[in-house]
Amino acid sequence: MAAMARRVVFFTGAGISKESGIPTYRGAGGTWGEYDYRAVACQRAFERDPEGVWTFHRARRAMVAACPPNAAHHAIARFARAHPTVVITQNIDGLHEAAGTPDAIELHGSLWRLRCEACGQARANRDVPLADTRCDCDCGDPTPRHWRPDITWFEDPMDMTRLARAQQAADDADVLVSVGTSGAVYPAAEIPVRAKQRGAYLVEINPETTPISTICDEVLRGPATRSVPEWIARFETIG
Ligand code: NAD
16 A cells, blocks of 8 residues: 555544644533533523633633644654645644644634634734724624634634535545544535545554544554654555
8 A cells, every 4th residue: 555655635533633742622621511512602601792702712722822832743744844745733722833734724723723714805814812802804794793713613614615625635545544534514524434435445553443543544542642653654665
């Protein structure tokens, strides 16, 4: 397999950022065990109480800003600069970009971007925490609005442009490495399966079993900071 391989896709989830200090979604200490998404992370909550939703997201910004990219993010960034690579992430933390990965596909958006609800225009913003959330975009909508975090919240539709790019990358992949994702969030979870169906060599890096484990060609049951650099070193040595 690997000697022929050229196009590598890394598909990452919350587990890759856990060792940076960011809680995963599920399991002990998981974000949504602690908070009710209906109050802080859905469009209905935002329409009801934009300040309350922003208070939650300001706190998330402050928490994530204190968490640097780890050895797994850095190893992927170095690899992506040297080989034809696409990085697809379900994470909103911006750590692939912070590690230097050019142009990661952020399937579920970013904590570091704002979006106008009226026109959909998005803007990068790294203020920690963001003091003023009043929308000042130039779309001319007369309704006073708050910027919305450019994140795919619960109950939101997927961004179809990002999803289509990710699907294309899966279709074109020779190897797909799935790192730190439980495979429970759809349609993102279909990406590794789609790559495998199109003939890619499928690798899983996760301390725990997931729904795709049984279809993988190779499984590394270690933490991302150890197993990602290990897999990359082996791939670069023996192809
Ligand atoms: P998940 O929380 O459902 O699953 C996390 C996975 O990571 C589990 O399979 C777990 O076994 C694995 N894991 C735990 N520690 C690990 C480690 N050290 N190395 C490698 N893997 C490890 O996460 P998900 O599948 O990404 O789905 C959650 C959704 O919530 C995603 O859509 C994501 O956008 C969002 N989310 C994002 C962040 C973030 O941006 N960092 C954090 C939490 C949730």
